[in-house]
Amino acid sequence: xxxxxxxxxxxxxxxxxxxxxxxxxxxxxxxxxxxxxxxxxxxxxxxxxxxxxxxxxxxxxxxxxxxxxxxxxxxxxxxxxxxxxxxxxxxxxxxxxxxxxxxxxxxxxxxxxxxxxxxxxxxxxxxxxxxxxxxxxxxxxxxxxxxxxxxxxxxxxxxxxxxxxxxxxxxxxxxxxxxxxxxxxxxxxxxxxxxxxxxxxxxxxxxxxxxxxxxxxxxxxxxxxxxxxxxxxxxxxxxxxxxxxxxxxxxxxxxxxxxxxxxxxxxxxxxxxxxxxxxxxxxxxxxxxxxxxxxxxxxxxxxxxxxxxxxxxxxxxxxxxxxxxxxxxxxxxxxxxxxxxxxxxxxxxxxxxxxxxxxxxxxxxxxxxxxxxxxxxxxxxxxxxxxxxxxxxxxxxxxxxxxxxxxxxxxxxxxxxxxxxxxxxxxxxxxxxxxxxxxxxxxxxxxxxxxxxxxxxxxxxxxxxxxxxxxxxxxxxxxxxxxxxxxxxxxxxxxxxxxxxxxxxxxxxxxxxxxxxxxxxxxxxxxxxxxxxxxxxxxxxxxxxxxxxxxxxxxxxxxxxxxxxxxxxxxxxxxxxxxxxxx
Amino acid sequence: xxxxxxxxxxxxxxxxxxxxxxxxxxxxxxxxxxxxxxxxxxxxxxxxxxxxxxxxxxxxxxxxxxxxxxxxxxxxxxxxxxxxxxxxxxxxxxxxxxxxxxxxxxxxxxxxxxxxxxxxxxxxxxxxxxxxxxxxxxxxxxxxxxxxxxxxxxxxxxxxxxxxxxxxxxxxxxxxxxxxxxxxxxxxxxxxxxxxxxxxxxxxxxxxxxxxxxxxx
Numbered sequence: 001x002x003x004x005x006x007x008x009x010x011x012x013x014x015x016x017x018x019x020x021x022x023x024x025x026x027x028x029x030x031x032x033x034x035x036x037x038x039x040x041x042x043x044x045x046x047x048x049x050x051x052x053x054x055x056x057x058x059x060x061x062x063x064x065x066x067x068x069x070x071x072x073x074x075x076x077x078x079x080x081x082x083x084x085x086x087x088x089x090x091x092x093x094x095x096x097x098x099x100x101x102x103x104x105x106x107x108x109x110x111x112x113x114x115x116x117x118x119x120x121x122x123x124x125x126x127x128x129x130x131x132x133x134x135x136x137x138x139x140x141x142x143x144x145x146x147x148x149x150x151x152x153x154x155x156x157x158x159x160x161x162x163x164x165x166x167x168x169x170x171x172x173x174x175x176x177x178x179x180x181x182x183x184x185x186x187x188x189x190x191x192x193x194x195x196x197x198x199x200x201x202x203x204x205x206x207x208x209x210x211x212x213x214x215x216x217x218x219x220x221x222x223x224x225x226x227x228x229x230x231x232x233x234x235x236x237x238x239x240x241x242x243x244x245x246x247x248x249x250x251x252x253x254x255x256x257x258x259x260x261x262x263x264x265x266x267x268x269x270x271x272x273x274x275x276x277x278x279x280x281x282x283x284x285x286x287x288x289x290x291x292x293x294x295x296x297x298x299x300x301x302x303x304x305x306x307x308x309x310x311x312x313x314x315x316x317x318x319x320x321x322x323x324x325x326x327x328x329x330x331x332x333x334x335x336x337x338x339x340x341x342x343x344x345x346x347x348x349x350x351x352x353x354x355x356x357x358x359x360x361x362x363x364x365x366x367x368x369x370x371x372x373x374x375x376x377x378x379x380x381x382x383x384x385x386x387x388x389x390x391x392x393x394x395x396x397x398x399x400x401x402x403x404x405x406x407x408x409x410x411x412x413x414x415x416x417x418x419x420x421x422x423x424x425x426x427x428x429x430x431x432x433x434x435x436x437x438x439x440x441x442x443x444x445x446x447x448x449x450x451x452x453x454x455x456x457x458x459x460x461x462x463x464x465x466x467x468x469x470x471x472x473x474x475x476x477x478x479x480x481x482x483x484x485x486x487x488x489x490x491x492x493x494x495x496x497x498x499x500x501x502x503x504x505x506x507x508x509x510x511x512x513x514x515x516x517x518x519x520x521x522x523x524x525x526x527x528x529x530x531x532x533x534x535x536x537x538x539x540x541x542x543x544x545x546x547x548x549x550x551x552x553x554x555x556x557x558x559x560x561x562x563x564x565x566x567x568x569x570x571x572x573x574x575x576x577x578x579x580x581x582x583x
Numbered sequence: 584x585x586x587x588x589x590x591x592x593x594x595x596x597x598x599x600x601x602x603x604x605x606x607x608x609x610x611x612x613x614x615x616x617x618x619x620x621x622x623x624x625x626x627x628x629x630x631x632x633x634x635x636x637x638x639x640x641x642x643x644x645x646x647x648x649x650x651x652x653x654x655x656x657x658x659x660x661x662x663x664x665x666x667x668x669x670x671x672x673x674x675x676x677x678x679x680x681x682x683x684x685x686x687x688x689x690x691x692x693x694x695x696x697x698x699x700x701x702x703x704x705x706x707x708x709x710x711x712x713x714x715x716x717x718x719x720x721x722x723x724x725x726x727x728x729x730x731x732x733x734x735x736x737x738x739x740x741x742x743x744x745x746x747x748x749x750x751x752x753x754x755x756x757x758x759x760x761x762x763x764x765x766x767x768x769x770x771x772x773x774x775x776x777x778x779x780x781x782x783x784x785x786x787x788x789x790x791x792x793x794x795x796x797x798x799x800x
Contacts, residue, residue, distance in 0.1 A: 155760075420696050
């Protein structure tokens with residue numbers, strides 16, 4: 001029921017937002033009117049083609065003149081304005097064209113009320129179909145544009161991966177120099193102040209400086225390989241046109257049958273065709289033929305509801321047959337009871353032909369819609385896969401940066417500070433100097449080896465809960481499957497740990513949370529789902545800004561901070577990919 | 584109680600530094616207890632009820648020293664805080680600079696070479712009078728220091744008024760790659776794309792301020 005309501009809302013919205021004063025609508029309108037006249041009275045249409053050309057010129061000048069004025073002077077459109085406007089325009093158009101027919105001697109026996117009603121309805125149907133098809137196309141283009149922008153942005157990042165790595169390397173080297181060289185200078189000064197004998201004894205500080213200038217390589221070879229992999233061109237995606245326009249190789253017939261829309265559209269044909277082909281008394285009878293038409297289509301839809309998807313080679317001809325079946329009652333009745341069998345057959349053929357066009361057009365439009373949806377899904381999936389690759393690379397980069405930062409700000413600087421403090425001690429003796437030398441050697445060793453940090457995830461989480469105890473009671477739950485994955489992937493466990501730390505810290509700092517729960521598991525898409533709920537205050541509107549959000553942007557595929565009003569909880573939900581994740 | 588009778592909690596994950604700092608403070612007459620992690624610091628703080636905490640920022644796998652400072656202030660509102668770290672400013676390790684509590688001192692460890700500085704910083708923190716001399720995090724210069732060479736080259740082209748298409752042609756790459764490069768260069772230069780009316784103009788201005796007028800190519 002809700003889907004039906006949404007569809008109705010969508011349709012009403014599209015009708016209110018319909019773009020009629022356009023070349024597209026002009027072409028569509030001209031084509032529809034041309035086809036309608038060919039179907040209804042091809043003989044007269046062809047024999048008086050000059051006249052009908054003039055009629056079509058006049059009616060389009062009228063319609064597009066009115067549409068131009070509407071565009072110029074009406075700023076806000078509503079559903080009812082478009083509906084009533086279309087009906088009025090249709091009636092006026094019919095009045096003008098029918099009057100022209102009468103003047104030309106081609107309109108004998110015209111029933112004005114019926115003529116005006118069918119003309120008004122025909123115009124409304126044309127506007128309705130255009131609003132829906134063109135609206136769907138514009139909605140589709142909007143989504144595709146957004147997805148393409150996302151894709152371009154990801155591809156732009158990928159193409160720069162090697163450059164990003166080089167920039168990162170440069171930054172880390174500069175960080176290393178800026179952090180360490182002043183300390184080494186102080187150490188050298190201290191050694192020099194200690195006398196020539198000491199400085200000649202060890203050139204370790206000098207060696208350390210050389211190492212920092214020439215050999216420091218904070219980023220690993222595996223990261224370089226990842227960057228190279230990202231830069232490789234990706235396989236070309238399917239073009240939008242071929243994805244949308246091509247008929248699916250297999251489809252379910254039932255999805256291409258639309259009893260109600262078909263019947264409403266055919267009702268016009270049932271009402272209008274007797275005016276030209278039979279006589280006025282048959283308008284009502286022909287109109288009632290819409291009922292068996294609907295019943296047969298409805299029956300066909302029900303009959304095929306459980307059919308499996310069929311090859312297009314079988315399903316398409318079947319659709320053609322199905323388009324003819326519902327016209328049989330009208331055809332048979334006319335042939336049996338109308339005085340002229342020839343005219344009755346003409347009426348029957350016209351309705352059958354129009355039914356086929358309407359039925360197949362709706363099926364094709366649905367196929368476009370199906371193709372568009374599939375194209376959007378494929379684009380979304382492609383973006384998702386590219387996003388996973390990019391996030392994995394960013395995780396790797398973040399871990400490398402953090403590891404190096406830990407080495408520099410941890411082991412290396414601690415060793416240098418220790419050496420400096422020892423050298424500055426007033427009672428420094430030979431033993432103290434030897435210890436200072438060892439400190440420097442420790443720094444050299446830390447800088448010479450690729451940084452590697454081990455992390456025991458369980459201990460880290462225990463540390464988190466113990467630390468916050470008394471201020472914020474933190475509980476956590478982690479699935480067995482994820483535990484195993486984290487145990488074998490240090491980089492991933494570093495990322496998850498960092499997000500948990502950040503989430504709790506922010507919940508207390510900004511929301512004054514007293515209780516928090518962390519849930520971690522592998523979700524259906526094969527990603528790590530990290531959910532942190534807390535009883536703190538709701539995030540502010542600008543909650544996405546700041547370094548915490550930058551960290552989440554970097555390490556996760558997507559994340560959102562929301563408020564669960566039912567439970568009065570603030571919820572952070574993030575998804576992280578990992579090497580070997582399905583997504 | 585004189586300032587040197589006060590109880591100091593030293594939280595530092597590097598045993599070497601922890602030992603050195605503790606020894607120095609003890610030599611200065613402080614009563615010192617040390618912890619190597621945040622969880623351990625919490626336990627020690629409960630029994631010890633410190634007047635002053637000397638905190639490193641990076642404390643291994645658990646919460647940071649900045650988080651610990653928040654907890655200690657909640658549990659011991661009068662506690663004086665001194666951050667003693669190798670990190671020039673918290674932002675470097677992804678912590679918002681504004682997270683440093685009010686009236687906390689922030690010293691980089693290089694300054695430990697001067698033994699008097701830590702003592703003076705403690706005194707300033709205890710008296711709630713932490714001057715800029717003891718907030719090393721506020722003495723960090725910014726502008727384009729975070730910008731890499733290639734980003735600087737892109738900013739130069741932006742300052743020359745080149746479009747992304749022209750930059751892409753110049754660098755022999757795609758427009759989308761340049762879009763990404765420009766975006767990252769703006770981020771590194773601290774230019775907020777969302778709030779700045781015209782980020783390219785802001786970028787050009789920043790570039791000219793630092794590197795002077797760009798020369799045509």
